[in-house]
Every structure is written in C-alpha cells, then in structure tokens.
Amino acid sequence: MPHFITPNFPSLDHTRIRSFAKWLPKCEVHLHFEGAVPVELAREWAPEPIPSPASWEAQDYRFESFTGDFSQVMQLTWKDTCTSLERLDIISSRIFEGLDRQNVRYVEMSFGIGAYPYPAGETLAAFKSGVPDGMTVRIIGALSRDRDIPVIREAAHGYISCDDLDGVDIHGNEMVGDPMSFVDFYDVARERDLILKAHAGEMRGPESIEEMLDKLSVKRIEHGVRAIESDEMVQRLIDEEVTLGLCPWSNVKLGFYPDLETHPVADLHRAGVSVTINTDDPTPFCHTITDEYAWLISERSMSVQEVGEIARNGFAIGRMDEDVRRRSIEEIDQLVSEYAEA
Numbered sequence: 001m002p003h004f005i006t007p008n009f010p011s012l013d014h015t016r017i018r019s020f021a022k023w024l025p026k027c028e029v030h031l032h033f034e035g036a037v038p039v040e041l042a043r044e045w046a047p048e049p050i051p052s053p054a055s056w057e058a059q060d061y062r063f064e065s066f067t068g069d070f071s072q073v074m075q076l077t078w079k080d081t082c083t084s085l086e087r088l089d090i091i092s093s094r095i096f097e098g099l100d101r102q103n104v105r106y107v108e109m110s111f112g113i114g115a116y117p118y119p120a121g122e123t124l125a126a127f128k129s130g131v132p133d134g135m136t137v138r139i140i141g142a143l144s145r146d147r148d149i150p151v152i153r154e155a156a157h158g159y160i161s162c163d164d165l166d167g168v169d170i171h172g173n174e175m176v177g178d179p180m181s182f183v184d185f186y187d188v189a190r191e192r193d194l195i196l197k198a199h200a201g202e203m204r205g206p207e208s209i210e211e212m213l214d215k216l217s218v219k220r221i222e223h224g225v226r227a228i229e230s231d232e233m234v235q236r237l238i239d240e241e242v243t244l245g246l247c248p249w250s251n252v253k254l255g256f257y258p259d260l261e262t263h264p265v266a267d268l269h270r271a272g273v274s275v276t277i278n279t280d281d282p283t284p285f286c287h288t289i290t291d292e293y294a295w296l297i298s299e300r301s302m303s304v305q306e307v308g309e310i311a312r313n314g315f316a317i318g319r320m321d322e323d324v325r326r327r328s329i330e331e332i333d334q335l336v337s338e339y340a341e342a
Contacts, residue, residue: 012297012304012339020304020339021294025328027106027314028099028278028289030222030245032142032171033127034078034112035281036095042077042283045087050076057286063254066173066203070254073284085118085126093130100132102290105328106318108195110140110169114147114155124164136320138166140195143185145170145177153181160188166319167195169222170212174203179215186216195319197222197245202256206230209237219243220317225251227273228264238272243317247280248295249287260299269302269310276314308336 012020039057043050055061056073063070082088092109099107109127116123124139131137141159144152159165168189170179179198189196197220198212205226210233212218224244227233237244248263257263269275277292279285296302296310311332315325 014298016339017294017297018290020297020307020335021290023103024293024307024311024335025315025331026102026104026289026293026311027108027276027318028104029106029108029220029276029314029318030247030278030280031095031107031109032111032281033092033095033109034074034082034115035283035285036109036279037078037081037091037283038094038098039077039283041091041094042081045081045083046076047080048076056284059286061253063284066254070284074281077283082116085122088116088123088126089129092127096131096135096137099289100135102288104289105134105324106136106138106314106320108138108140108167108318110142110171112171113141113143113159114152120155120158120162121164124159124162128164136318136324138195138319139164140167140169140197141165142169142171143182144172145174145179145181146172149177149181153185156182156185160185165194167197169197169199170216171199171222174200174208179212183216186218190217196220199223201226201244202251206233209233213240213242220245223247223251225256225264225268228267234268234271234273237274241274243274243276243313244268245278246275247278247292248300249292250280250285253285260295263300265296266300266302266306269306274313274316275310276317277310304336304339308332 127139168185170182196218198216198218199222200208200212202223206229209221209224209227219242221242222245225246227237246265248260248265251257252260279289279292296307312329315328
C-alpha cells in the first residue's frame with residue numbers, strides 16, 4: 001500500500017472548521033435516494049415504530065453486515081415509506097432543501113431502477129419537482145447487480161430513453177453479479193451522452209475497479225477507495241482521469257476502515273487521483289455532507305487548501321451551467337484564502 005506523509009498544517013478550532021465546511025460551495029455526486037429519506041419522515045410514515053434515537057444513530061455504531069442490519073435499517077427508513085409518487089416528491093424535495101442549506105450547488109442523486117411500480121417518466125418527474133433555485137440536480141438510474149436481473153432489465157427499458165434520466169450506474173453487492181448484464185444500457189446511455197458511473201472498489205479490491213473500467217469504459221467510480229491497495233491502479237486512475245466518488249463515513253460505518261483517521265482519502269488525493277467527498281446513504285449513517293468536509297480537516301488532518309481542491313473536483317466533473325461552475329470555483333478559492341490566512 002502506498003504511504004504518504006501527512007503535512008503539518010496549522011489547525012483550526014472546531015467552530016471555524018464547521019463554518020468553513022458549511023459555507024464551502026459543494027457538490028454531492030454520490031447520493032442514494034433510498035439512503036437519504038429524512039429520518040423524521042421515516043418516523044412519521046413507517047408502519048413499524050422507529051425508536052428515537054435508534055441504536056444505529058449513535059456515532060460509534062458500526063453495522064455488522066451490508067446484507068444484515070444495514071439492509072434492515074434501509075427497510076425501515078426507505079422501503080416501507082416510499083409508497084407513492086407524492087411521497088417520492090416530498091422526500092426528494094426535503095433532501096434538496098437540506099443540501100441547499102449546506103451550500104450544495106450540484107447534486108447527482110441515484111435511485112434503484114425497478115424499485116418503484118410507477119411509470120418511468122412520472123417517477124423521474126417526482127424526483128425532480130422540488131429542486132431549489134440555484135441548485136442543479138441530475139438523476140441517475142442505478143442498476144442492481146445483486147437483484148433479479150431480468151426484472152431490473154425490463155424496468156431499465158422504460159427509463160433509458162426518458163429525457164429526465166441524466167445517467168446510469170451499477171450498484172449493489174460487488175461480490176455477486178456480472179456488470180456485463182447491463183452493458184447494452186451503457187451503450188445506449190453513451191450514445192445519449194449521459195453520465196456513466198459504476199460502484200467498485202469498496203467490498204472488493206482494485207480488481208473490481210479494473211473490471212468496471214475495462215468492461216464499461218466509465219470515467220466515474222463510486223467509492224473506488226481500495227484503489228489505494230495498488231500502485232498500478234492509482235496510476236491508472238490518474239492517467240485515465242477517472243474520478244472517485246468517495247464516502248469516508250460510509251466506509252467506516254460499514255467496517256471497511258476502523259476510523260476516519262485511517263481512511264485513505266488524503267492519500268489518494270495527495271497521490272494525484274481526482275476524488276470527491278459525498279455521503280452515500282446519510283440516513284442510516286447519520287451524517288451530513290458538511291460533516292464529511294469538516295472531518296477531512298479535524299479527523300484526517302487535511303488543510304483547507306486540500307479540502308478546497310477536493311471541492312473543486314466536483315464542479316470540474318458536474319453537468320452544470322458554465323457560469324455556475326466558474327462562480328462556484330471562484331467562491332471556493334476566496335473562502336480557502338480567507339481561512340488559510342486566519
């Protein structure tokens with residue numbers, strides 16, 4: 001595993017770290033709708049009572065299994081609550097409002113293709129109906145490699161030609177399934193110039209990233225954190241200008257790393273890999289994107305300059321108006337300058 005020395009940067013106190021993280025213009029490009037149902041709505045709508053607080057809301061809680069207790073929490077907070085188009089609208093609007101309050105300008109939110117029994121166009125419209133002014137939202141259709149492939153493929157045919165679909169992704173348990181089951185949908189998405197991404201390098205090592213790069217020719221890998229285990233893969237990501245959608249707290253809560261201090265986000269960034277910081281499933285993991293950015297400084301000893309560079313990566317890859325991109329990057333640079341000089 002590559003080893004990089006952590007520079008000795010001046011520290012900021014907790015209040016200033018939180019202020020910097022909150023006001024930093026941000027992108028959220030690895031967010032699952034199903035993992036972002038606001039817990040207050042889940043408590044209101046779930047047929048089974050959700051304790052307040054629930055055990056999994058504790059910061060020191062660690063999930064024992066992706067297919068076990070994590071899936072059970074998802075059942076409570078998402079599957080039993082997203083039971084109408086109206087609720088999809090309400091939930092997505094509430095998600096975007098929460099991100100807007102954290103100065104998030106650009107969002108790529110994925111949803112599970114085949115998870116909703118409504119017409120594709122109406123489902124996508126519900127996801128996009130409550131976008132705040134000044135925010136750009138792209139909706140990504142996620143194909144589950146660990147579910148009933150024929151059912152997922154049938155549903156995907158209804159989405160792939162919809163104008164409101166902005167991209168495709170493959171997600172689910174990396175230990176099972178073949179991404180080639182969906183290669184034809186990637187071909188159509190590529191012809192339509194949609195966003196192409198795939199989950200890899202979380203549950204499996206660098207070989208899973210290689211598989212997605214070789215078979216699907218994507219430039220966006222969701223997670224990909226285990227690329228750090230291979231010098232060759234790190235260099236390939238740099239050479240091919242692949243961006244990783246990292247989610248540090250998700251990796252810790254699911255037990256892939258013992259704590260934030262040992263998470264390789266800083267190592268990957270300092271090696272020259274393009275990385276972004278995201279929340280993945282903020283409801284079961286109980287954190288915000290502001291938390292994620294603050295932890296880069298407080299727990300991972302990164303400088304405000306480095307954190308600004310990571311924030312800029314999101315605006316570099318996002319499908320947004322060029323004026324929004326330019327102004328956001330200018331604001332990042334100004335904020336970094338103010339806090340770096342403090």
